[in-house]
Amino acid sequence: GAVVSQHPSWVICKSGTSVKIECRSLDFQATTMFWYRQFPKQSLMLMATSNEGSKATYEQGVEKDKFLINHASLTLSTLTVTSAHPEDSSFYICSARWLDLRMPQYFGPGTRLLVL
Amino acid sequence: SQQGEEDPQALSIQEGENATMNCSYKTSINNLQWYRQNSGRGLVHLILIRSNEREKHSGRLRVTLDTSKKSSSLLITASRAADTASYFCATDFQGAQKLVFGQGTRLTINP
Numbered sequence: 001g002a003v004v005s006q007h008p009s010w011v012i013c014k015s016g017t018s019v020k021i022e023c024r025s026l027d028f029q030a031t032t033m034f035w036y037r038q039f040p041k042q043s044l045m046l047m048a049t050s051n052e053g054s055k056a057t058y059e060q061g062v063e064k065d066k067f068l069i070n071h072a073s074l075t076l077s078t079l080t081v082t083s084a085h086p087e088d089s090s091f092y093i094c095s096a097r098w099l100d101l102r103m104p105q106y107f108g109p110g111t112r113l114l115v116l
Numbered sequence: 117s118q119q120g121e122e123d124p125q126a127l128s129i130q131e132g133e134n135a136t137m138n139c140s141y142k143t144s145i146n147n148l149q150w151y152r153q154n155s156g157r158g159l160v161h162l163i164l165i166r167s168n169e170r171e172k173h174s175g176r177l178r179v180t181l182d183t184s185k186k187s188s189s190l191l192i193t194a195s196r197a198a199d200t201a202s203y204f205c206a207t208d209f210q211g212a213q214k215l216v217f218g219q220g221t222r223l224t225i226n227p
Contacts (some may be wrong), residue, residue, distance in 0.1 A: 006158075032213060034214065034215070035218075041222075042219075043204060043218065043219045043220050044159075044217045045217075046202070046214055046215075046216065046217075049213060049214050075227065082182045091156075093158060095215070096161075102166065103145070103164075104149055104161045104164045104224075105149065105160060105161070105206075105215050107151070107158050107159040107160075107161070107209075108158055109157065109158035110156075110157065112156070112159045
């Protein structure tokens with residue numbers, strides 16, 4: 001069964017609004033969670049890495065004020081797309097991993113965001 | 117860029133045939149993972165191979181790793197129409213706390 005869940009699975013919003021996406025690890029405590037975005041027919045691009053209780057580390061070119069990440073607990077991380085614009089429309093996928101780096105990294109089912 | 121490269125970008129074969137996808141990367145790794153993604157869906161973890169391993173099997177899947185060549189391959193034997201998907205390799209680089217993805221191979225199995 002799924003070990004990482006995301007909510008919502010899809011969202012349509014108006015330009016200028018903010019959208020929050022939740023990522024939960026099920027049945028395990030994720031020391032680190034990751035947020036990726038994926039454009040059609042392209043690979044996943046890492047946006048940021050978040051550790052529980054600390055600030056997220058953003059990849060080069062990702063606006064931290066635009067994409068707010070909160071990792072308040074070992075089972076929940078949230079990504080808020082602030083003042084969304086049509087170019088933010090994408091497929092956002094979170095993933096989670098244990099402290100043991102020998103274990104796989106599991107991914108959520110993704111959230112499709114469409115900004116009108 | 118640390119991103120791996122996959123080859124081929126697209127592969128179309130007949131059902132029952134074997135499919136081989138290759139992945140190359142640039143720096144030393146802790147492990148390499150293969151994922152499958154159906155269109156519009158999340159990623160499904162297939163196999164993780166550690167840097168000290170050379171080959172791993174899981175059902176119809178066989179993954180090899182050659183750290184001297186910094187490359188890996190994924191073989192799907194006796195392909196089925198349900199194997200149609202995009203396949204990605206992802207490398208866990210030493211010293212980096214993140215997984216970096218290749219461009220992926222779009223596999224189409226024709227019935």
